[in-house]
Amino acid sequence: MGVTQAPPSPPSATARWQWSLAGVAALGLGVAAALAAYADAHPGDGASLLTLWFSGMLQLKAWFTSAALVLVVVQVLSALAMWGRLPGVRGGAPGWVALLHRWSGVVAFLLTLPVAFQCVWSLGFEDEPSRVLVHSVAGCLFYGAFAAKMLALRLPRLPSVVVPLLGATVATLLVVVWFTSALWFFTQPGLPRV
Numbered sequence: 001m002g003v004t005q006a007p008p009s010p011p012s013a014t015a016r017w018q019w020s021l022a023g024v025a026a027l028g029l030g031v032a033a034a035l036a037a038y039a040d041a042h043p044g045d046g047a048s049l050l051t052l053w054f055s056g057m058l059q060l061k062a063w064f065t066s067a068a069l070v071l072v073v074v075q076v077l078s079a080l081a082m083w084g085r086l087p088g089v090r091g092g093a094p095g096w097v098a099l100l101h102r103w104s105g106v107v108a109f110l111l112t113l114p115v116a117f118q119c120v121w122s123l124g125f126e127d128e129p130s131r132v133l134v135h136s137v138a139g140c141l142f143y144g145a146f147a148a149k150m151l152a153l154r155l156p157r158l159p160s161v162v163v164p165l166l167g168a169t170v171a172t173l174l175v176v177v178w179f180t181s182a183l184w185f186f187t188q189p190g191l192p193r194v
Helices: 013-041 057-082 095-123 130-152 162-179 182-186
Strands: none
Touching: 013 095, 013 130, 013 162, 057 095, 057 162, 057 182, 095 130, 130 162, 162 182
């Protein structure tokens, strides 16, 4: 008589969330790498593609990034309220806080799109000076972290710490992007601000 093998057991819950987490990480790194590779392969000519009511591309980028940063502060505060981590918020946040969180995130993300498009298309990926290298890397990682967070929101079995960590990463990267671009721009003498 032959030995009968037992049917394979279904993957454990731990294995499922580990695979989900690996997928989230792969998506984030893939998006960041694709943006960096495209921006590096496409040396920009510095031409302004979109200025709207601003006098130039740098003005649009600085103001849109600053507006997105203000909305990211709203994101962080509303997330802390939803998780009951704000002092003075007892019994959970009101229902409108979740709506505020979602829509401030949507608007912040939309504000970053023309900025990123101009960075990738008009300027390309630069590694000199170091401020610009940090800006380029942080910008690519921002979109990777954002994509990872959006996927993680839809995966129900991930550990509860994953989404807050990704949200904090997105916020931190936008702060780095702002410090290495908009703050630099606003502190340069002789440049028109609007």
